[in-house]
Amino acid sequence: xxxxxxxxxxxxxxxxxxxxxxxxLESFFTVVKDSLADGENLYVRGFGSFINKKRARKxxxxxxxxxxxxxxxxxxxxxxxxxxxxxxxxxxxxLKDLAEK
Numbered sequence: 001x002x003x004x005x006x007x008x009x010x011x012x013x014x015x016x017x018x019x020x021x022x023x024x025l026e027s028f029f030t031v032v033k034d035s036l037a038d039g040e041n042l043y044v045r046g047f048g049s050f051i052n053k054k055r056a057r058k059x060x061x062x063x064x065x066x067x068x069x070x071x072x073x074x075x076x077x078x079x080x081x082x083x084x085x086x087x088x089x090x091x092x093x094x095l096k097d098l099a100e101k
Contacts, residue, residue, distance in 0.1 A: 007021045007025060032050050036050060036051075039052065039075075046082055047085055048079055048081040049079070051077075051078050051079075052077060052078070053078045054073065054074075055071075055075065055076055057071065057072055058070075059071075
């Protein structure tokens with residue numbers, strides 16, 4: 001599913017114009033990105049949490065050149081789904097049908 005598909009479905013379900021839905025969705029993405037960039041986590045009850053995960057400093061290898069390099073400690077964005085979200089996906093009939101194929 002693409003962003004355009006999401007916009008179309010939201011517009012269809014709510015009766016709101018696609019342009020307004022697109023602007024709202026883009027604003028949501030901007031808020032999520034800006035919050036994580038500022039070091040703040042974002043919690044959406046019943047959906048999940050957008051969080052920064054800390055990656056420790058490590059030594060990595062460049063296989064093609066045979067050299068080692070140090071990757072400093074850094075943060076990466078991550079999403080942790082809420083329990084109700086996980087349970088809904090687990091009991092989904094469509095996913096069970098896909099697994100059987």
